[in-house]
Amino acid sequence: MSKVILRYLQSVDEAEFLMAFNEVWEENFDFVHYWESIANKDFQTYVEVAPSFAKGHHIPKEHVPAALLFAFNEEGKIVGRTSIRFELNDHLLKVGGHIGYGVCPNFRNQGYATQILAESLNFVRNNIKGLKKVLVTCDEGNIGSEKTIRKNGGELENIIEVDGVKKMRFWIDL
Secondary structure, eight states: OOOOEEEOOOGGGHHHHHHHHTSOOOTTOOSSTTTTTTTTTOHHHHHHHGGGGGGTOSSOTTSOOEEEEEEEOTTSOEEEEEEEESSOOHHIIIIIBSEEEEEOGGGTTSSHHHHHHHHHHHHHHHHOTTOSEEEEEEETTOHHHHHHHHHTTOEEEEEEEETTEEEEEEEEEO
């Protein structure tokens, strides 16, 4: 397995992005935040505005600043993505946490999730000053995500029910 690199999309990534975007994703999983609402499904617009989300620009008022990065393997294939939130609101404190990640269906069960989360934690350490620990959540019963979070140092705080779904809430010390 090759090493994962997290970065913003660039203009040259369009074909690779579309392949990843068009994979068969779970119905409730948003692979590309703000793709429709802010970028109007236009790749170049997304490339241009996505880095500003980390500064809180162009995002809805109730959302928080976040780095929306894509995970590339050494062959230049998009294997997943991560959403790294710079702060938590009430909703993220329950459900989403500081880091939300996803692995493209064609690249699952190859260790990429563990690498994406590890690199996301490195990003937090290097770019978000003042955080001593981060919250990462997953649905109860999502064994792959639970293992990924635990491999990266996640300690289960509790399991809460939100809208009929049991969420496991893990904290990872930085």
